[in-house]
Amino acid sequence: MHEIDAALALCSERVGALAPVAQSLESALGRVLAEPASSVLDLPPFAQSGLDGYAVRAADTEAAPSSLALAGEVPAGAVATERLPANGAVRVFTGAMVPPGADAVVAQERVRAEPGRIHLAAPVAAGDGLRNRGEELAAGAIVCPPGQRLHAARLAALAAAGVERVMVRPAPRVAVLVTGDEVQPGAGETAPGRIRDANGPLLRGWLSERGYPVEIHHVADRLEAVRAHLEQALAEADVVVTTGGVSVGDYDLVMQAAADQGVETVFWRVRQKPGKPLYLGLAPNGVPLLGLPGNPAAVLAGASVFLRRLLDLREGLAVPGPELLGGVAAHPVRRDGVRDGWLRARREAAEGTVRLHVLDRQASHMLSNLGEADALVRVPAGETPLPAGATVQWLPLD
Numbered sequence: 001m002h003e004i005d006a007a008l009a010l011c012s013e014r015v016g017a018l019a020p021v022a023q024s025l026e027s028a029l030g031r032v033l034a035e036p037a038s039s040v041l042d043l044p045p046f047a048q049s050g051l052d053g054y055a056v057r058a059a060d061t062e063a064a065p066s067s068l069a070l071a072g073e074v075p076a077g078a079v080a081t082e083r084l085p086a087n088g089a090v091r092v093f094t095g096a097m098v099p100p101g102a103d104a105v106v107a108q109e110r111v112r113a114e115p116g117r118i119h120l121a122a123p124v125a126a127g128d129g130l131r132n133r134g135e136e137l138a139a140g141a142i143v144c145p146p147g148q149r150l151h152a153a154r155l156a157a158l159a160a161a162g163v164e165r166v167m168v169r170p171a172p173r174v175a176v177l178v179t180g181d182e183v184q185p186g187a188g189e190t191a192p193g194r195i196r197d198a199n200g201p202l203l204r205g206w207l208s209e210r211g212y213p214v215e216i217h218h219v220a221d222r223l224e225a226v227r228a229h230l231e232q233a234l235a236e237a238d239v240v241v242t243t244g245g246v247s248v249g250d251y252d253l254v255m256q257a258a259a260d261q262g263v264e265t266v267f268w269r270v271r272q273k274p275g276k277p278l279y280l281g282l283a284p285n286g287v288p289l290l291g292l293p294g295n296p297a298a299v300l301a302g303a304s305v306f307l308r309r310l311l312d313l314r315e316g317l318a319v320p321g322p323e324l325l326g327g328v329a330a331h332p333v334r335r336d337g338v339r340d341g342w343l344r345a346r347r348e349a350a351e352g353t354v355r356l357h358v359l360d361r362q363a364s365h366m367l368s369n370l371g372e373a374d375a376l377v378r379v380p381a382g383e384t385p386l387p388a389g390a391t392v393q394w395l396p397l398d
């Protein structure tokens with residue numbers, strides 16, 4: 001049996017990133033950068049005013065008080081072609097090009113203006129109120145290193161730097177095989193001996209929420225059926241996930257079918273609850289196969305922790321998830337003596353930390369506390385309950 005962190009480390013060792021593709025900036029939202037993205041422009045691209053005011057030559061204001069003749073206006077977006085005359089000032093606005101010869105901008109609140117002239121009570125220092133060309137970044141400098149996910153703010157930084165196309169890893173396509181003859185997909189009356197499918201909707205939703213294309217297949221508990229679906233999934237998807245059929249029962253066929261497809265076992269069984277009989281295989285074409293146990297709570301924890309890691313690795317993320325946050329237990333927490341737990345909890349923001357209220361109904365086949373739960377708390381195995389106030393790690397479920 002593998003420790004959680006050792007199993008995650010095996011994922012990182014064995015699972016590689018997808019080949020990069022070129023994409024327009026607009027379509028790259030949420031993708032991971034595969035190559036450094038460098039600025040096309042000097043930033044700022046020209047000497048700009050940082051204020052609404054007057055562009056001046058600092059030396060002309062040294063003998064305070066001073067009086068300067070107004071020599072025109074440059075609104076933002078216009079080109080300043082005229083050189084600033086001696087003892088002159090040019091009206092400028094925030095973001096406007098500063099005329100050649102000016103080396104400072106004085107805020108309009110600091111001058112007394114009259115038609116054709118401004119009066120300054122105090123000298124202006126060279127550089128005041130100016131944004132110099134290239135002072136933030138020179139053209140060619142790296143704006144974003146590879147391995148970063150392109151969220152909206154990063155896209156904005158790249159857009160400002162004149163970047164139009166980026167090399168990114170494509171969103172992994174995920175195939176999900178929901179196994180189990182007892183599982184009844186879709187609507188209608190539930191037949192005797194059968195249960196409603198929870199894992200299909202869970203994984204479809206979890207993946208869709210995160211922007212991954214997903215296909216769900218329901219597969220009968222027959223070796224030929226599992227084999228056939230697996231063969232197709234491994235050929236067409238970038239990550240394959242199965243639910244059910246990874247334990248020791250006579251109808252637990254996933255690992256057998258995987259071996260028949262030449263899939264190598266990376267690990268089987270992790271010291272965690274839920275989700276002990278978790279399986280990771282690697283197909284000859286590099287596609288990882290994550291075998292999640294059928295119990296829906298094990299699927300939720302398996303997606304939040306292991307599927308998160310696999311997707312991030314396929315996308316070449318520099319620091320692959322899951323990203324565990326810090327918090328404290330709001331109450332004493334009952335725990336397993338042997339296996340670390342992923343417990344469903346309600347979180348509450350409190351004085352610079354997050355208090356986690358671990359909920360009832362934690363068994364692996366139960367999902368009904370998710371009406372309330374919005375966090376998954378990692379609780380280390382232990383003989384005694386974890387005391388209230390103990391530091392814990394947790395993951396948001398939303």
Ligand SMILES: Nc1nc2c(c(=O)[nH]1)N[C@H]1C(S)=C(S)[C@@H](COP(=O)(O)OP(=O)(O)OC[C@H]3O[C@@H](n4cnc5c(N)ncnc54)[C@H](O)[C@@H]3O)O[C@H]1N2
Nearest residue numbers: 180183196197198199200244245246247252276293294295
């Ligand atoms: N003799 C042993 N039996 C079991 C062991 C063991 O070590 N020895 N481990 C238990 C643990 S822990 C888990 S977890 C389960 C995992 O078993 P499988 O991965 O083979 O999953 P299944 O048996 O197919 O299903 C488990 C459970 O989940 C229900 N299920 C399955 N699919 C769905 C679905 N799509 N939606 C809702 N519920 C689903 C299924 O009906 C079962 O109740 O094995 C234990 N057994």
Ligand code: MOO
Nearest residue numbers: 274275276298364
């Ligand atoms: O590991 Mo299983 O998911 O505990 O019941």
